[in-house]
Amino acid sequence: MATKQKIKRYEWNLEPILKNKSLSSWISEWKKTLEYKVKKINSFCDSPINFEKWLNNIKNEEKISNVIANYVSNHNCENLGDNQWIGIQQQLSYISKKYEDKLANLVHVYLQNEKIIKKYLTNKKFKNYKRMFALIFRERNHILPLEQEKLWTKLTATASGFNEIFLTLSCNDISFPTIKDKNGQEIKIISSYDLIKYTESKDRCLRKNAWVAFHHSYYQYMNTFSKTLFNNFLNANNYAKARGFKSYVDEVFFNDEINENILFSLYKNIENFKSIFIEYRKVKKQIYQKILKINDIEPWDLTTNYLKTESVTIEEAKKIVFEALTPLNKEYLDVIKKAFDQNWISFLPKKGKYSGAYSIGRTFGLDRYFILMNFNNSLDAINTLIHELGHSVHSYFYSKKQNEEDNLWPYCDSNIFYAEIPSICNETLLFFYNLKKYENNSIVKKYLIMQFIDNFFNCTTRQIIFSNWEYIVAQDINNEKTFTVASGIALYKKLIEKYAGLDKFKKNDEIYQYQYSTIFRIGHFYANNLYVYKYAIGQIVALYIAKRITNNEMLKKYFDFLASGSSLSPLETINLLGISLTDKNIYIEAKKTISDLIKELQKK
Numbered sequence: 001m002a003t004k005q006k007i008k009r010y011e012w013n014l015e016p017i018l019k020n021k022s023l024s025s026w027i028s029e030w031k032k033t034l035e036y037k038v039k040k041i042n043s044f045c046d047s048p049i050n051f052e053k054w055l056n057n058i059k060n061e062e063k064i065s066n067v068i069a070n071y072v073s074n075h076n077c078e079n080l081g082d083n084q085w086i087g088i089q090q091q092l093s094y095i096s097k098k099y100e101d102k103l104a105n106l107v108h109v110y111l112q113n114e115k116i117i118k119k120y121l122t123n124k125k126f127k128n129y130k131r132m133f134a135l136i137f138r139e140r141n142h143i144l145p146l147e148q149e150k151l152w153t154k155l156t157a158t159a160s161g162f163n164e165i166f167l168t169l170s171c172n173d174i175s176f177p178t179i180k181d182k183n184g185q186e187i188k189i190i191s192s193y194d195l196i197k198y199t200e201s202k203d204r205c206l207r208k209n210a211w212v213a214f215h216h217s218y219y220q221y222m223n224t225f226s227k228t229l230f231n232n233f234l235n236a237n238n239y240a241k242a243r244g245f246k247s248y249v250d251e252v253f254f255n256d257e258i259n260e261n262i263l264f265s266l267y268k269n270i271e272n273f274k275s276i277f278i279e280y281r282k283v284k285k286q287i288y289q290k291i292l293k294i295n296d297i298e299p300w301d302l303t304t305n306y307l308k309t310e311s312v313t314i315e316e317a318k319k320i321v322f323e324a325l326t327p328l329n330k331e332y333l334d335v336i337k338k339a340f341d342q343n344w345i346s347f348l349p350k351k352g353k354y355s356g357a358y359s360i361g362r363t364f365g366l367d368r369y370f371i372l373m374n375f376n377n378s379l380d381a382i383n384t385l386i387h388e389l390g391h392s393v394h395s396y397f398y399s400k401k402q403n404e405e406d407n408l409w410p411y412c413d414s415n416i417f418y419a420e421i422p423s424i425c426n427e428t429l430l431f432f433y434n435l436k437k438y439e440n441n442s443i444v445k446k447y448l449i450m451q452f453i454d455n456f457f458n459c460t461t462r463q464i465i466f467s468n469w470e471y472i473v474a475q476d477i478n479n480e481k482t483f484t485v486a487s488g489i490a491l492y493k494k495l496i497e498k499y500a501g502l503d504k505f506k507k508n509d510e511i512y513q514y515q516y517s518t519i520f521r522i523g524h525f526y527a528n529n530l531y532v533y534k535y536a537i538g539q540i541v542a543l544y545i546a547k548r549i550t551n552n553e554m555l556k557k558y559f560d561f562l563a564s565g566s567s568l569s570p571l572e573t574i575n576l577l578g579i580s581l582t583d584k585n586i587y588i589e590a591k592k593t594i595s596d597l598i599k600e601l602q603k604k
């Protein structure tokens with residue numbers, strides 16, 4: 001009994017989403033809002049009253065479809081192999097597609113009525129819809145003739161298929177081998193998270209076996225991954241070109257309201273971190289040589305958790321989260337309390353569960369902001385927890401603002417461009433808290449500094465390597481160049497050299513090659529949104545603001561930022577923090593912070 005209760009406590013409670021109604025009654029309500037749109041599509045611009053009714057219906061539709069999406073998608077991610085939820089999800093996408101067909105001319109209707117809509121928008125009542133419609137009207141050059149739009153909605157039904165194949169293979173169908181520890185004892189592996197946990201083990205044999213098993217498990221499917229990715233990029237490029245963009249990358253820039261210079265200046269600024277990254281790896285290696293008493297440090301040695309406190313319970317993690325986020329205010333902490341008390345979080349790993357962590361989007365109309373993670377009792381799991389809470393609390397604040405100003409609902413959303421800022425800011429505050437806590441314990445302190453610097457380079461240099469790879473591969477495929485496993489790996493190695501410098505391994509040994517399969521299992525590549533470089537933005541900006549968060553001025557700016565949702569363009573949203581992304585100084589400051597921490601590591 002006790003075990004059952006304990007597990008319940010760490011599962012999320014999805015039922016309140018449905019507010020005591022059945023899923024099928026939500027689905028029929030959703031269909032009603034869609035029917036309304038079909039009925040009114042040619043008359044909603046006839047009068048301001050009809051226009052208002054139209055907007056209210058869309059608002060309602062979004063609320064209802066978010067309820068359904070949150071409920072079903074979370075259930076599905078709990079077990080990606082569960083046929084019941086796979087079936088429900090397919091049914092929902094059929095409904096959605098059916099109405100997309102019927103409403104294929106909607107953008108055309110908006111564009112035809114641009115003048116009259118703009119006139120309505122001058123009415124104070126509609127002032128908050130200006131950006132929503134400006135975003136629709138700017139699509140003018142990328143809209144197809146009506147008959148083609150109708151065909152389009154049919155053909156794009158499989159657009160996310162590559163992502164589904166990737167997820168199914170990498171989270172569900174993939175199996176991991178049993179591994180042995182130094183005594184020859186066999187250990188059964190359920191998920192990739194087990195393997196990651198064992199790479200932290202003090203048993204060198206076990207952590208090597210875990211490291212090799214982890215990389216090899218993906219390595220053996222490299223051909224399938226690379227073919228899926230090739231077709232995904234080919235598809236995305238063709239779709240983009242059909243809509244008058246030069247390429248898929250070009251289309252994402254348009255959607256993000258930026259030009260490619262933002263990306264290139266980021267690449268340049270992050271490339272400048274190369275020298276401190278090399279220096280850091282040298283220092284880290286020396287520390288591990290000393291602590292582990294091993295001369296020939298291997299990649300799997302650098303993941304060892306040599307601290308005594310190997311295992312953190314969920315309760316301990318929660319307590320640490322509260323203490324670390326104290327520099328924010330009570331208002332912020334109250335939301336965290338809600339997250340724990342109302343069971344927003346699915347903590348524990350299990351077979352078939354989505355292998356990463358997320359805080360779910362599409363939250364307009366909801367009052368809980370669910371998190372899925374795979375808590376493995378490591379110190380790193382606290383980072384993941386506080387990270388995902390950053391996303392959920394962000395959702396909470398822009399949703400709250402939307403309640404105060406009802407018409408802001410179209411902006412009750414985040415944008416991946418800045419979505420990582422609040423989450424990495426939380427991680428940084430956790431680090432500052434830990435530095436203080438372990439001020440007089442140089443072993444723990446050094447460990448935490450290394451964990452922080454590792455995360456820093458994971459978010460900046462590593463993600464920029466991924467991003468630059470994604471950019472080049474997507475563009476190459478657009479330009480009809482060859483893409484194979486070999487060319488993908490060669491490019492990956494070249495970019496590692498460019499941004500980080502290559503580590504010297506015993507090159508002939510095949511096991512070292514396994515790790516290069518990493519580049520094919522970056523889930524974001526299959527989701528077509530040029531995501532990964534946004535981690536670097538998140539890291540650089542988050543470090544900048546976390547250092548200033550106790551300062552009253554930054555706290556106000558930060559809450560303005562959290563509440564603004566997507567009511568401004570991504571760059572304008574970041575400007576609310578008083579930051580410009582092309583300002584070299586924020587990168588120089590970050591480099592200096594990391595440099596100082598490396599010096600701290602070199603102290604006795």
Ligand SMILES: [Zn+2]
Nearest residue numbers: 387391420423
């Ligand atoms: Zn995140």
